[in-house]
Amino acid sequence: MLPFDIATPGTLAEALALLDQYDEEACVFAGGTALVIALRQRMIAPRVVVSIGQLPGLSEITYSEAEGLRIGALARHAQIAASDPVRRHYPVLAQLFGGLANPQVRNQGTVGGNLCYADPATDPPSCLLALGAEVIIAGRMGQRRLPMRAFLVDFFTTALEPGEILAGIHIPPPQPGEHALYRRHLRTPAEHRPLANVALRFVAGPDGHSWKDVRLAIGAAVPVALPMDEAGRALTGRPITLAVAGEAAALVAERLEPISDSRGDAAFRTAVVRAAVRRIVAEAAGLDWTETT
Amino acid sequence: MHREDFGLAGEGEGIPQVNAREKVLGCAVYAGDMRLPRMLHARILRSPHAHARITGVDLTAALALPGVRVAVSGRDVPARAWGLSHKQQHVLARDTVRFVGEEVAALAADTPEIADAALDLIQISYEPLPALLDPADALTTGAPLVHAGSNLADEINIQRGDIDAGFAQADLIHEETYRTHSQYPGYMEPMATVAATDANGRLTVWTSTQSVFLARQRLAEALDRPVSSIRVIQATVGGGFGGKIVEERSSVIAAFLATRTDRPVRLGLTRIEDMLSGCLSVPETIRLRLGMRRDGTITAKEVEILADCGAFAGLAPDILIVSAMRSDNMQRIANIRTRARLVYTNTLPRGAFRGFGGTQMLFALNSHLATMAEKLDLDVFDVHRRNAIGPGDTTVHGWKIGSCALEACLTHVRKAIDWDAKRARPKGTGVLRRGLGVAAAMHVSGNRTIGNWDGATILLKVNEDGRAVILTGESDMGQGAFTMLTQICAKELGIPPAHVTVQAPDTDISPFSIGTLASRVTINAGAAMVKAARQARSQILAAAAEKYSHPEDDLEIADGMVRARGTGNLTVPLPEICRYHIFRHGGEGIIVSASHDPETVRMDAEHRGNIAPGYSFAAQAVEVEVDTETGQVRLIESWLADDCGVAINPLAVHGQSNGAAVQSLGWALYEEPRFEGGQLSNGNLADYTMATADAVPRLHSAIVDSFEPNGPLGAKGASETAILPGAPAIANAVYEAIGLRITDLPITPEKILAGLARAKGARDAAL
């Protein structure tokens, strides 16, 4: 780690001013779980580290029936997992944030840090995509909102402009009959980070057998989490059987352009994603995926 | 010795480790915890090249940084080389670097931060040389030479009986090539050392080691100074698994820096550095050809091994011997031809690891036996049993088997896992498939190598209050040596274990010893402990007999009292007799020294001879579940049975067996050091993933009924044997689950999926 100064602004405006002043030489520090590793490995060498951990108002989690859920960027993973409105209205998120990484990281890492770092091997992005989330970004000129899809740009790259701070995430209120599931695959039990994950969100049709407004998203196996619209359509308006689940899985596998690295090459990640899609669809429809089709 | 001689019927008492309290309370002092006045912090600069000539060294900028007290390179270190059978290493690389990560320069500064900053200022220039990265290329003509001469570090040829006649008698001959990979010992405590000189230049080194005397010997060579000018003290050791015997290199560097500054120097490694400067296990390619009669009898065994020791030989030649011939002794076989070769490559040095060469060969042999049993339509347990060595046998290499409960181990795991019922169930057709596998293993307890000696000495003091202090040179690296000595001492002296203290090894104070390796401490130091305690007891009883004019042979010590056995009218507290002894012997307390050297021999030039006082056996049966879509293998059940003789501390043995089961699972499924251009690319525990609690079901370990005639209280070694059967048991279970024989470890999801795809391709083509 190379030496740096640390600044602790008291307000969001002060923080933004500091980022403006030091520009390229500054970086934001939230929970530090990702940043400290990068500093120690000297992947980054900022002159000023702007600690935003103390900023008021950025870690709240609020819910209203009209507006839905708002999660402050500084909310920690464990805090989200334990939050009442999250558990009541978005149990899938409670499960996701309660199950990622390990207890130390969950108690220290923030959702904002997770999204801004944009490491592909993470959990939240695909699920937030499937839930139709937006991000709220603060800059010197005021706030702007972006759909998740536009926020995620590439490996370790988001749509944040220099000098901006992620303020929070907004998720629309669940519709009647909405269901959401999330599954992650680890290569080995000692790995904390997912090799691949899949999120599925749909509204159960009145007949109870078919779905509408289906959103399926893949994460971790790809540079940025991706909505799989075609597969979503294939799951819309028809009875879900194991064969249909297999069909959706095949569609995803065909379109996938996975990461290929030492944790898993493209073919392997594709196989895992294919299995994960088939299983999540089957589970959502109450089918037994352990049967072969 | 007979079983009745010892009060222990079957098992000793399962008490917690005597050093557990200090560890769980956080007060155990590891070398890295030590802080001495004026202590400096050391850092090491490593080679970025797999093979290069060092053409220039410039330390001036680093030395100019305020707070830097010393900076050295290979040009400053003694010319004398250190090593075991091959003396080829120096404190720092001198003219040539031979692997990525090799230590080229080192410095020490007032603070860790200054040391870090100074490291960036060292300038080394290199002229890269062609590097040899693949052991398969090592012996081809024109291959880059790692050391002058040849890349062949060692070769072993063994012939027994008539191999051709053996194969001629076989109804089935099966040949296969197996590949095993390196494993990182993965102990919790990365290497740490604090070294300091005194006003006379004498050097003291506190370090994490399995053997203080081997450490001292090596420091004497590497620093080119007399043995007695060095004192090595074992700090608390946070695990070793073979990696801290004598091959790690950082303690040598710390000691050298201390001698150059005459200030205390602390060198604590990060995890990546520890992976680079300890040693990974020896990877081997094993071609195995076995002949078998229809009834399962092995008629001939032909083995060819190519092992990779990396850049330096270290202990790898000794490991090669184990791979080459140890498994032969597990079975009654007569016709053998073995050729084992060890080659250098420009990669990390490989060496000692729990099991010491046994894991590699037993993976091959157990995989092979399962395959052949299936081909001959035989029960694999019957094949093991038909060939198993037994008590009283002398093996093909002249090993004299005292106790052997291999069959009992096999019978136990078969029943425990409900083998027969599970094998009879219908084969699944779903995505998840289950299978069973079993493997058997043998290991030594002791090994007569170094100096034609395998002895141990215990120095025992009984204080004036009747409590005991034990001085030993054998290291407790977490495996429980101190607890074992405490238990034997307490039992033999008739005092509670809480009244016994074991002092950590210190070369100035402890009796000379080999240290913790070859599963030798219980069987050898334990035997010395029995002798020492009995000697002390008879001194105490003689003093009591004198004081109370009572016949000595009617006296005993029990519950801290000296008592008359027959009449029962004499009961004297032990402290009274101990004080009396001191007063009546001109102040001499009860201090005894007892040595035990087992009646073994050193292997002869043909690799024959009974090298160990006892031999341990184990078997393991597992059930796995294979996910045919993701390729993942999950351990469902694991039953391990260990023949370690009488377990002096069954609790400790279960701990070792379960730990071994986890470590073998890690080797079989998860752990694989990966290299890119000779550089370790997953040198951290996030990318080099070990088996964790999430990876294992409830583990079962059993200690079968066994009594070793040459062992103290009937005991022999435990813990190393238990790591041997895991990987082949898992591979055999994977085969039973999905019909895929994995011959190259680890069993990764990719290999499972590729194998299933190949099988499907073949099926489709057949349609």
Ligand SMILES: Cc1cc2nc3c(=O)[nH]c(=O)nc-3n(C[C@H](O)[C@H](O)[C@H](O)COP(=O)(O)OP(=O)(O)OC[C@H]3O[C@@H](n4cnc5c(N)ncnc54)[C@H](O)[C@@H]3O)c2cc1C
């Ligand atoms: C061992 C380990 C295991 C992990 N496993 C998982 C896992 O299984 N699943 C998973 O999803 N993640 C995992 N992670 C990642 C973890 O979730 C992130 O490290 C964490 O959420 C980052 O949050 P932080 O507050 O610590 O961010 P920091 O480390 O403080 O910051 C990370 C980056 O984001 C920037 N940043 C932070 N907050 C903001 C903001 N509000 N506005 C603008 N920029 C900002 C920082 O400048 C920095 O570049 C793991 C991490 C570790 C260390």
